[in-house]
Amino acid sequence: MRGKTHLAIGAAIGGAAALYYPFSWTHAAIYVTVAGFSALSPDLDGPSILNSKLSKASKVVRKLILWLGTLSVGAVLALYLWKRTMIPELTTAAFLLFFLGQIATQGALRNLLSSIMGCIAMFYGWKLGMDWLIGLGIYVAIAPWLKHRGLTHTIWAMLLWGFIASGLENALQIEGVMAVAIVGYFSHLLADTFTPRGVKWLYPLMQTTFRIRL
Numbered sequence: 001m002r003g004k005t006h007l008a009i010g011a012a013i014g015g016a017a018a019l020y021y022p023f024s025w026t027h028a029a030i031y032v033t034v035a036g037f038s039a040l041s042p043d044l045d046g047p048s049i050l051n052s053k054l055s056k057a058s059k060v061v062r063k064l065i066l067w068l069g070t071l072s073v074g075a076v077l078a079l080y081l082w083k084r085t086m087i088p089e090l091t092t093a094a095f096l097l098f099f100l101g102q103i104a105t106q107g108a109l110r111n112l113l114s115s116i117m118g119c120i121a122m123f124y125g126w127k128l129g130m131d132w133l134i135g136l137g138i139y140v141a142i143a144p145w146l147k148h149r150g151l152t153h154t155i156w157a158m159l160l161w162g163f164i165a166s167g168l169e170n171a172l173q174i175e176g177v178m179a180v181a182i183v184g185y186f187s188h189l190l191a192d193t194f195t196p197r198g199v200k201w202l203y204p205l206m207q208t209t210f211r212i213r214l
């Protein structure tokens, strides 16, 4: 299934959450962002989120996003190390840009950058005593190397994602972040279940591929 479709479903989930929970524009933006990224994350594995017929310009733009994201995360980290200041909005924007670059590109270089970033997240998570950040680090470090529609497309990955999001919810102090993240992740697996290739929801415990034909 195309990334655009997953993103659209995620954005709709975020929009619904914004209406369901007490409304504020900031919260609405956070719900839509969390749901959108949760709906895209499972496809951090393998290259198939991209179609091979990308134009040359599109490939350049994607590579550019990848490097811009990496550089901005580096800048945010450097700012923190040298000045001990962390601007939450800037930090979030940098990580989102990085994540976007991850999703939009493929190849060994992307995987390597992702693993390095994952290790950094694990280190800070361990140092700051934030288990959810360690969880996110593990996810980001490993997912790009996995076989497509393998481990990231399972109930177990969804549970890990929920755990990560519960930590984020605590950090942000915004009700519903975890629920939105889980529903967003679930929507991806469900949407893929409607494709001919199907999803192995319980892999590696069960090899059964679940498929729904309309």
Ligand SMILES: [Zn+2]
Residues within 6 Å of the ligand: 001, 042, 043, 149, 153, 188, 192
């Ligand atoms: Zn998928």
